[in-house]
Amino acid sequence: MPIAHNKFPMSRVEAILHRVGLPLKNVHGGTTSELPIMARIAVTDGMAPAAVAVLEKAGHEVVLGYIEKSDLLSGALDDFDAIIVRSATKLTAEIIEASEGLSIIGRAGVGVDNIDLQAAGSAGIMVINAPNASTQSVVELTIGHLLASVRHIPKSDRSMRQNRWEKKAMKGTELSGKCLGLIGFGRIAQGVAKVATSLGMEIHTYDPYLPPKVAKAQGAYLHKKVDSLFKTCTHISVHCNLTEETHHLVNEKRMKMMPGKKSGIDCGNHIVNCARGGIVDEDALLSALENGTITSAALDVFEFEPVPENSLLIQHENFHGTPHIGAATLEAQDRVGIDIAHEVIIALKGQKPSTLVNSKFLS
């Protein structure tokens, strides 16, 4: 039995209802205003020491260490009140079902595709994330990929390592004056838009859930149809979530629509994805690189990670990639740990965390 539950003056379900703001019936008759907060927290995918210190200072016990899937399935989380994961630990419906003591799942990062939100909600488990911590790091990586693409930085480096001096072949284009199409216009895309604007790019976006005034305030042209974005932009950068709607949203048909030139400059067509694998159809992308529809492609995220050894895409000379390192900076890792630690502490106090992501399944 997890420590926090021994000390909670309310049942687990009551605690959850309390946390999501629903009326609370305290069957034990005790006051719920001062909840004891000594909890056991499993941290399975690593965490910055400063963040561990935040949890411990709040009186919680932190147990660091990866837990194998087979152990998770055998109820290894029964003795914990909370678990904090990154992307390596997959919390499937079966694992959640086997984790009877758990009340809180913290995701140190944004994407919660490694957690079954519905199963967690049905089990009365809150899922909390830390969406802001890595924004700046992903913004900078995206701009890095855009610049690396149009100035052939990875390609030049590969060529120089073979003792070649291919000045002519490495002639690039400027980002300035070109149209950048951002798919999704949330936190990261808006950060990319700010930097790209300062580089002289014209900002276009497609985001069907965005209030038009948000795009307007950022000086971005909001397209109603995604095809219209592809017809306008020579540079496309993906910043939406992976959903059924966005799976293979960047596909053969749409890449063929891209104009390849702007203001008389044959700058070609460029694709960057630092959001989630699967939004870009990688087979279509490889064909588009092979037949010249797409001039360069840079991905940080892939349909299968790690990328299979025999991938033809990563071997293509006009492709360069990074191994899902969008959030992998010292600053983001510190920030993400601290952010999730604070949110988990809030939840353990019986308050509603601001980054609760599965409230619709809890209620």
Ligand SMILES: NC(=O)c1ccc[n+]([C@@H]2O[C@H](COP(=O)([O-])OP(=O)(O)OC[C@H]3O[C@@H](n4cnc5c(N)ncnc54)[C@H](O)[C@@H]3O)[C@@H](O)[C@H]2O)c1
């Ligand atoms: N590479 C990395 O390591 C890394 C790190 C952090 C975040 N990410 C990913 O980056 C992406 C963006 O993160 P964020 O923090 O900006 O998220 P966000 O929630 O702030 O923005 C996502 C935007 O996508 C929009 N969107 C949803 N469905 C859409 C659709 N069908 N078409 C177009 N837009 C749609 C939403 O309305 C929202 O504005 C996410 O996929 C996230 O998982 C990657």
